[in-house]
Amino acid sequence: MDGNEYGVRAALEAWAQAVRQADVDAVLALHSDDVVLFDVPPPMTITGTEGYLAQWRLFWDAQGEGLFDVSDLTVVAGDDVAFAHGLLRIGAAGTEGFQVRLTVGLRRDGERWLVTHEHHSVPAG
Template sequence: MADDDATQIRTLIERWAVAVHEGDLDTVLADHADDIVMFDVPPPEDGVRGIDAYRKSWPPFFEWQRQGAAFEILSLDVTAGGDVAFAHALLRCGTPKELEEDPANRLRLTVGLRKDNGRWTVTHEHHSFPDKT
């Protein structure tokens, strides 16, 4: 069962990443719990809490994406239990200029999930870049 769950979660995260890159808000929100908590690169420092706040956080990112930015999963590892799971990934994320200046820079993604009524839902996202200062 865990292998099937891991495959379902991998598919969910890959679909989410494509939706983020395409600016497809409905698909970005799909599979996220009403009580989602996200710790993101930009403020607020104490995180984004709840699906409404999560929804409101995406339009500025989509605007930034329209500059030709990349948002692409390079590696993704999933660990699934019976009703909770987590995944971590490295993504290529940046404008062409940013990626030219620092091609090795990676966005780090950690996702926490729970199974509700047989369906995996994202309850936590954490996005970060390494501190290069």
């Protein structure tokens, strides 16, 4: 694993930990101001940190602190941009939760990686 892949993986784990703890400041610190979110619940497209945070508040209001575990993560990282995809188990604490697909685009900002695009989806069917 090279340094760029390691940095992306570390940023995504920090993000997952921040979501599990409902730590608003830490979640936002890992995202660009112009982040675009394609989420499971409507609206289909959310742009910017204000809308992004509003969507997370709905999530935390529904479940509180809980499951937000990334698995099967694949990372492709260049020097300035990266993408990752994997599976995400979400749900309230003490439950099995449910699994969604996760795709994330990131860009380097100095020494840190920021999420610029986040996509959660459930299989159709």
